[in-house]
Each structure stands twice: as structure tokens, then as C-alpha cells.
Amino acid sequence: MGEDKTDIRLVDLSDAEALAAHLARDRAAFARWEPAQPDEYYTVAGQSARIERLLDQHGQGRSWPGVVVADGVVIGQVTAGTIIAGPFRKASLGYWIGSPHQNRGHARRASTLLLERMAGDLGLHRAEASTQLENLPSQRVLKAVGFSPYGIAHDHIFVNGAWRDGLLWELTLGD
Numbered sequence: 001m002g003e004d005k006t007d008i009r010l011v012d013l014s015d016a017e018a019l020a021a022h023l024a025r026d027r028a029a030f031a032r033w034e035p036a037q038p039d040e041y042y043t044v045a046g047q048s049a050r051i052e053r054l055l056d057q058h059g060q061g062r063s064w065p066g067v068v069v070a071d072g073v074v075i076g077q078v079t080a081g082t083i084i085a086g087p088f089r090k091a092s093l094g095y096w097i098g099s100p101h102q103n104r105g106h107a108r109r110a111s112t113l114l115l116e117r118m119a120g121d122l123g124l125h126r127a128e129a130s131t132q133l134e135n136l137p138s139q140r141v142l143k144a145v146g147f148s149p150y151g152i153a154h155d156h157i158f159v160n161g162a163w164r165d166g167l168l169w170e171l172t173l174g175d
């Protein structure tokens with residue numbers, strides 16, 4: 001198969017149905033990597049409420065919550081979260097891609113597009129990310145888009161019933 005086209009845009013309330021469908025289908029597959037959520041999270045109503053919160057944070061300049069689009073269809077999310085201004089000018093990169101669309105380079109291309117926006121429109125100087133030590137696909141994405149690992153945060157995140165260490169990643173974006 002040739003390269004699929006990948007685009008990103010700001011999440012919209014009309015994305016609730018697509019996001020709920022992906023997250024409900026992949027609930028078990030993502031449980032190893034993503035924090036547990038209440039049942040409501042996997043419904044259109046739950047995603048609508050979540051998108052409202054994300055857009056509210058965006059309005060306050062705290063995040064850039066995006067969706068990943070391929071061939072006009074929403075296939076995942078990519079987010080610049082925890083934007084910190086002042087002398088740091090940094091944010092954390094996060095993403096997921098629906099399982100039928102994985103391993104086609106979408107996360108890599110979506111991350112590159114968001115990093116361009118972080119360095120450009122958002123005026124950020126530094127990007128950070130964290131992965132579990134075992135999340136090799138996510139680590140491949142970060143390496144491919146230029147991140148380097150710089151340390152381990154112990155007992156960093158509660159996922160899948162236990163506190164997990166986090167591998168910390170950094171990328172300097174420019175001035």
C-alpha cells in the first residue's frame with residue numbers, strides 16, 4: 001500500500017461520534033497504554049462533554065487538541081497539552097490512532113504536523129513526551145520525528161492497574 005495522506009485539525013464537537021466509536025472499539029487494546037476511563041467516556045455524550053472541556057482548555061491557551069484525519073475520516077487524536085508559557089514555552093505531545101489505521105505512518109506524520117504548529121503558530125520552544133518503557137510503537141514514532149530520550153520517571157502514571165515508569169522524551173523546537 002502507498003503512503004496514506006494525513007492531516008490534523010482542531011477537534012470539533014461534530015467529532016464526538018467518530019472518537020467514541022474508535023475509543024469504544026479499542027478500549028481493551030488501549031487499556032495497556034492509556035489511563036482507565038469510566039463507561040461514559042466511550043459514548044457520544046461522554047466524548048461531547050470531553051471535547052467541550054478540551055476546547056475550553058484550548059480557549060485558555062492551555063492546549064491544542066487536534067484530531068488526525070485521513071481521506072476525510074477522523075482516525076485518532078494528536079494533542080499539544082500542558083502548554084507552559086513564560087521562560088519555558090513548552091508543551092507535551094500525545095496521540096493515539098484507531099487500530100484499523102495503525103502502522104501506516106499516521107502518528108508519525110500527524111506528530112510532525114503538530115510539531116510544526118507548536119514551533120510556528122503556538123510559538124513554543126520545547127516539546128516533551130512520555131511513553132511506557134514497553135511501548136515500542138510509540139517510541140518509534142517519537143524517534144522518527146526527532147525526539148531523544150532523557151530520563152526515566154519512576155512510578156510515573158497509573159495505567160492498567162499499577163504505577164508504571166515513564167520514559168521521558170524531549171525535542172528542542174527552535175527559538
Ligand SMILES: CC(C)(COP(=O)(O)OP(=O)(O)OC[C@H]1O[C@@H](n2cnc3c(N)ncnc32)[C@H](O)[C@@H]1OP(=O)(O)O)[C@@H](O)C(=O)NCCC(=O)NCCS
Binds near residue numbers: 030033034101138141
Ligand atoms: C502509538 C501509536 C499512536 C502509533 O500510531 P501509528 O499510526 O501506528 O504509528 P506509525 O505508523 O507512525 O509508526 C508506528 C511505528 O511502530 C512500529 N511498530 C509497530 N508495532 C511494533 C512493535 N510491536 N514493536 C516495535 N515497533 C513496532 C512500526 O513499525 C512503526 O515504526 P517505523 O515507522 O519505524 O516502521 C498507536 O499504536 C496507538 O494509538 N497505540 C495505542 C495508544 C498509545 O500507545 N498512545 C501513545 C501513548 S504514549
